[in-house]
Amino acid sequence: MLDSYYLQELDEEEKAMHDFDKDWKLSGIQRIYYNSLVEELGSYGSEDGKFIWPTSVTVTSDGDLAIKDSGNQKIQILSPDGQHKQAFTYGSDTSNCLGDVVCTEQGLLLVSNGYKGIKVFSKEGEMIHLLKSSKADWKHSYGMAILNSHSIAVTDWTDGGKVHIVGVDWRMNAVVKTNVVEGLHRPEHIAVTKDKELLVTEGQLFGQHTGCCLKIIDNEHTIKKTIGPKYGNHFNFINPSGVCVDIDSNFLVADKGKNNIIMFNPDSSLVALVVTQDLEGPCGITVTKNGLLVVTDCYHHSVKMYKYKQEIAL
Template identity: 80%
Template sequence: MLDPYYLQELDDEEKAMHEFSKEWKLSGIQRIFYNNLVKVLGGFGSEAGKFIWPTSVTNTLDGDLAIKDTGNQQIQIFSPEGHHKQTFTYGSEATKCLGDVACTEDGLLLVSNGSKGIKVFSKEGEMIHLLKSSKADWKHSYGLAVLRSNSIAVTDWTDGGKVHIIGVDWRMNAVLKTNVVDGLQRPEYIAVTEDEDLLLTEGQLFGQRTGCCLKIIDKERAITKTIGPTYGNHFNFMNPSGVCVDANGNFFVADKGKNNITIFNPDSSLAALVVTHDLEGPCGLTVTKSGLLVVTDCYHHNVKIYRYKQGIAF
């Protein structure tokens, strides 16, 4: 829980975001914990188990954590308990710190790096294929998400910003078709809900505070809702980055400008802060199969794991 000094620094509405609401039980949470850190992975370095700029994280098919370190240009695999298991190199970054890691239903690891092409790796770290097509045009790839159909969603900074929904024949590693959602502003990370809605964050570039929101795109690929820059009467996003969804449909948004993590219930009618200090540039987010929140803390060169609800053990 927060200490009294910190609570004095919050205004009334921000304090209210730390109050337990009985409504949270509707989305599978009986009580929300704040700043409940249970494990820190890594630290600065280039050796196995260390990071320079950890920016993305996903769950593997086996329940491990696959962490993308753009500083070392590596994917590192950790057990759910936080033990380092494996490291492999994915190659150079086309654009510094642009890119993501995601896992398909078959356990393949997908890595984007700011270029027109997505690298496909086996779970052992062997590169299988470079997924691209002359018919597709994601020149500045950033966030990745895998849909239930095993299609993939890729955010792209080309022409201001767009999202590509890419159908793939995974037996032939071939792009079958691509649908595009245009009219976005520097979309970064992306997540998929149980209903296959897309949640994507729009950050800011060089201090230009346009975007700074989370957008929800439905199955018809229309933008149905925008959360931010302001939500509530006094709270706002400064530079939202990572986004993920838990098993109950609650979703989390990291803000690397305000260095915090906000949780929203599935219809976004409730919001609460779950991490508010000791972060410096939080980027990628995921929730483990056991229900713990994982945050890549880029400029602290580590990955932090938090408990945010009751009944979860590390």
């Protein structure tokens, strides 16, 4: 099913991860396009359309790409075909290793930067509010996910790690309620499934904590499943980072330790590698409206777009 050039270096189990399985049809997958790079956007630099340390990416309400460049401390907006449209700074009061950008249903861009507040920008790049509250005391904010029109989830490294479920009144730009999920250790990126479950990555940890895993949090705010550090007989996460969910409810995870992207079907019983080449430090990932996988490739200072499903039209 896959190009033999890419498979010749793989062992038997890794080959099996790419072989078409009839059960993938349940997830809308007809064929895995392994290492199918469509386009690379940007290069090293501080000019428009260039990046120093791209760490997060999201799709805006207009279908554009919003990329958080932690090296230049700004958000860049690119069209779906990679044309630069605009850029704006989110401020210098930042922790370079932390932070995310997401877009609300109303088209607002939310930017976390490792501190307590979340900055709210219009799609034109004007900062309109700093979202913070004593009810949502995220001291070391990292990843974010939009749960619905009035709530978001924020990962936080405070006290080892937790996830805040934050209710927001966007008319008043105010936090109205919070819930906290404990039991995590330095959670990084976060995504939400169609069933409103949360997917949270934990990176490379040392000491008494394991990390190197993906945790699934159910609607009752309970950690119901942990994937990793090992999955399968010969595979394991080293430093999982970005996570996203596609239109068919498959979820994808970037591993910046192994420089690859792994795809799981909705119940995680099937797994496939979709990118294993040309990445160095993949961090944030998302899927565009036309079904391309977008990856911020930190140490190549670029953003890469991959085709991974047969029915995607370019």
